[in-house]
Amino acid sequence: MEDPVRASLDHCVKCTICETACPVAQVTPLFPGPKYEGPQAERFRQPGASADHSVDYCSGCGICSQVCPHGVKIAEINSRARAAYKAEVGAPLRDRVLARPGVTGPMGSPVAPVVNRVMANGPARWVLERAVGLHHSAPVPPYAPRSFQRWARSHRRGAGVHPDGRSVVYFHGCSTNWFEPDLGRMVVAVLERNGVQVRVPDQGCCGLPLQSNGLFEPARRTLRHLAHDLAAGGGDEPVVASSSSCGLMLKREGREILGLADEDLRAMGERTYDICEFLLDLHDQGALDTDFRRLPLRVLYHAPCQQRGHAMGTPALDLLRLVPGMEVVESAGGCCGIAGTYGLKKEKYGIAMAVGEPLFEQVRTGNPDVVACDGETCRWQITAASDHSSVHPVALLFWAYGLEL
Amino acid sequence: MSDDGEIVVVGAGMAGLVAALRLAEAGRRARILAKGFGATHLSGATIDVLGYTPAPVMSPAGALPAFVAEHPDHPYARVGAGVVEEAVGWLKGHLTDPRYVGDLGRNFLLPTAAGVCKPAAVAPQTMAAGDLRGGGPYAIVGLPGLKDFYPSLVAGNLALATTPAGTAVGARAVEVDLSPGGRVDAGPLGYARRFEDPRFRADFAAALQGRLAADEVLGVPAVLGLAGAEQAWEELEARVERPIFEIPTLPPSVPGLRMFTVLMAAARRAGARVVIGAEVVGVETDGYRVRGVWSGTANGRRFYPTAALVLATGGWAAGGLVMDSHRVVREPVLGLPVTGADDGAARFLPGYLDHHPLATAGIAVDRWLRPVDARGAVLYDNVRVAGATLAGAEPWKEKSGDGISVATGYHAAMSVLTEEG
Structure with a gap:
């Protein structure tokens, strides 16, 4: 076995540590756990003979690989097994649509008022659930009236940003573009406040939803396309991502899960930063403006599973603690359950809600003014399930700078 | 170590958790960097301090002075019997769900899943x-x-x-x-x-x-x-x-998981940072001090400056000590000399329970748990070694593994704290 991901299963000593950490296996017998599904079942998998439909119940959170003390790439093995399974049995229309926000975005955004009214309509959501299997209560955000890209094209460089100074490429991701353009504007404003020039090339999806739905071939094409778009017209500036899960696609998952060995993709992955990681690095270099105004908020910070997958610590937590008056508590870990598109599906919505319940309970009892979280689908899930508002950590920095949109 | 810098603890097993918690509750910034979770998840979660010398031990407190005198290279001899008792008492105060009972004055004899009774000084009330x-x-x-x-x-x-x-x-x-x-x-x-x-x-x-x-x-x-x-x-x-x-059952161990959960939550509450899935891949040293460590990330590596380093990476099973196919032994984080395991040492002996030289092999330390060379000279002033990485013990025969991890993890933290005096 030359493939290092698959070969890593030989390091499994069956210690079961991954089993204790898997959020899905804790709440449903439909997923037998990462060890059984991963290093154990993998030994029996042959090309054209997929092991078990239960692999589709893996949410792809990646916690198993993080906690494995022996370096077994459990989540990566399972993602690949899911792709092989989907290649055999086919993916439902719903999954193929959910997996393409880069396609549905341009279709939905121009008719946002109509789509948003349908998605907020109870009976219509029941019809959708019956027709395509999108759970009627699943948190689906409304389309923004104007995409982030449209704003960015007409945006003039902020005052105080020197054209010869530090510059970055902003990888905003689909959710910022179609659903949360204000977050993109805040990211740009916070970077510019720190004298960083922000370039926003036209860009598509990173392919993560395709990958997590087991559709590897289109995922590879999509990721390659993104890398090409982000590189266009630039040199080798850092790429800064405000979606922790999409950023991880560039950093690692394209390589380790999709098996892409492209040199330019690897190089881009190495200069990719999560936005909070980038800002904390600025701070470590003494280059972050820490002239924050007092913001007396009680904040619960939750690091999403994919954020933890960066293995970069919790830079958001360190940044928020620079803001005077802000009282920041870290969540006790755990997963919110949504895992991108997983918790939107009729057959998995209940599992996702059960996975997230300890976190939702922590939000309800802690009753913070706001939840800060780096992942967009996690924010939507937490807000829908706990009835507390949630924001990206950068939004809090934006307000603490006294900036306005 | 008079500056207020962060202290990196490498490893999230018992020794690492204890060290990080003790440092954090003393007001120091502690950060755990770990390749993955440790052996707590496999542990029966009783605190076994000393069960056999090889004679059965009824009272660890009573037996420790003579044991320490007879085993001058044992981790207990490095920290002293008093610290063992103090550390276990401190830990007991933190274990709240379930509460723990007992002390070093008397061993429980607790049935295992094989129906053999195991000596343990302190145990969950539920056992x-x-x-x-x-x-x-x-x-x-x-x-x-x-x-x-x-x-x-x-x-x-x-x-x-x-x-x-x-x-x-x-x-x-x-x-x-x-x-x-x-x-x-x-x-x-x-x-x-x-x-x-x-x-x-x-x-x-x-x-x-x-x-x-x-x-x-x-x-x-x-x-x-x-x-x-x-x-x-x-x-x-x-x-x-x-x-x-x-x-206690075979892994996964529910009592071990409870213990891990309680200690990890306490460490976080006290302000410790924890990065799991972050293998330490290099260090920067400044003569006799470690300035910081590099840990692997999703796309490269990240540098953590550190005022002091607690090495709690475990023994052979956990990867804290490594022997390659050429039978070359090493300690992978700092490249410390491994005492008692010469390169080329036999890996297998005829009898499974024979005394094996690798059993007591590990990192030799001084009484502050700083790593030393063969002549006893300190290798790094601001490094402390704790837990199964240490030389001189045979925990599975002595029934001392938890006691060693707790006592040396605690002592490592105290040693860092007091040196700043």
């Missing part, structure tokens, strides 16, 4: 009633389909034992019919989650109705819930109207 000195009689109950837990094996071996006072021990196995039906996880974790449900506990108690003799003590696999175990245990004792004790 204490199994103490062999009570003499039973034991009723050992199994759960349908629970993997690697055989009540007849436990009871059969217990029935062969005698109490320390020499009286015979009564033991028998009981199976309950709680057929879960359908597709369920019949492992320890699956059962632990079901025992968190009061209805399941009621069903369990009902299934035992009329099955037990009046004087029998009930032994159950250690699966009485992950969170709220103490409450579940108390409620069950009331329902079956007799003492109940948990018996």
Whole structure:
């Protein structure tokens, strides 16, 4: 076995540590756990003979690989097994649509008022659930009236940003573009406040939803396309991502899960930063403006599973603690359950809600003014399930700078 | 170490957790960097301090002074018997769900899943009633389909034992019919989650109705819930109207997971940062001090400056000590010399339980747990080594593994703190 991901299963000593950490296996017998599904079942998998439909119940959170003390790439093995399974049995229309926000975005955004009214309509959501299997209560955000890209094209460089100074490429991701353009504007404003020039090339999806739905071939094409778009017209500036899960696609998952060995993709992955990681690095270099105004908020910070997958610590937590008056508590870990598109599906919505319940309970009892979280689908899930508002950590920095949109 | 810099603890097992918690509660910024979770998840979660010297130890506190004198290279000799007692007492104060009982004055003799009694100084309250000195009689109950837990094996071996006072021990196995039906996880974790449900506990108690003799003590696999175990245990004792004790299972260990959860939460609450999945891949040194460590990230590596470094990476099984296919031994983080394991040393001996030189191999340290070379000279002033990485112990024979991890993790933290004086 030359493939290092698959070969890593030989390091499994069956210690079961991954089993204790898997959020899905804790709440449903439909997923037998990462060890059984991963290093154990993998030994029996042959090309054209997929092991078990239960692999589709893996949410792809990646916690198993993080906690494995022996370096077994459990989540990566399972993602690949899911792709092989989907290649055999086919993916439902719903999954193929959910997996393409880069396609549905341009279709939905121009008719946002109509789509948003349908998605907020109870009976219509029941019809959708019956027709395509999108759970009627699943948190689906409304389309923004104007995409982030449209704003960015007409945006003039902020005052105080020197054209010869530090510059970055902003990888905003689909959710910022179609659903949360204000977050993109805040990211740009916070970077510019720190004298960083922000370039926003036209860009598509990173392919993560395709990958997590087991559709590897289109995922590879999509990721390659993104890398090409982000590189266009630039040199080798850092790429800064405000979606922790999409950023991880560039950093690692394209390589380790999709098996892409492209040199330019690897190089881009190495200069990719999560936005909070980038800002904390600025701070470590003494280059972050820490002239924050007092913001007396009680904040619960939750690091999403994919954020933890960066293995970069919790830079958001360190940044928020620079803001005077802000009282920041870290969540006790755990997963919110949504895992991108997983918790939107009729057959998995209940599992996702059960996975997230300890976190939702922590939000309800802690009753913070706001939840800060780096992942967009996690924010939507937490807000829908706990009835507390949630924001990206950068939004809090934006307000603490006294900036306005 | 007078600056207020961060202190990196490498490893998230017992020694690393103890060191990080002790540092954080003393107000220092502590950061755990770990490749993954440690052996707590595999541990029976009793605090075994000293069980055999090789003679059976009734009182660790009583036996430690002579043991330390006879084993000058043992980790206990480095930290001193007083620190062992202080550290275990400190840990006990942190273990809240379930609470822990006992002290170094007297060992419990607690039944294992093989039905052999293991000496442990401190144990979860949920296990204490199994103490062999009570003499039973034991009723050992199994759960349908629970993997690697055989009540007849436990009871059969217990029935062969005698109490320390020499009286015979009564033991028998009981199976309950709680057929879960359908597709369920019949492992320890699956059962632990079901025992968190009061209805399941009621069903369990009902299934035992009329099955037990009046004087029998009930032994159950250690699966009485992950969170709220103490409450579940108390409620069950009331329902079956007799003492109940948990018996640790094969991994995953529910009591070990409880202990890990409590300690990790305490460390985080005290302000410790934790990065899991972050293998330390390099260090920067400044002569005799470590300035910082590099840890692997999703796309490269990240540098963490550190005022001091606590190395708690475990032993051979955990990867804290490594031997390659050419039988070259090394300590992978700092490249410290491994005492007692010459390159080319035999890996296999004819008898499984023979004394093996690798068993006591590890990192030699001074009394502040700083790594030293063969001549006893300190290699790094601001490094402390704790837990199974240390040379000089045979924990599986001595039944001292938890005690060593707790005492040296604690002492490593205290040593860092006091040096700043």
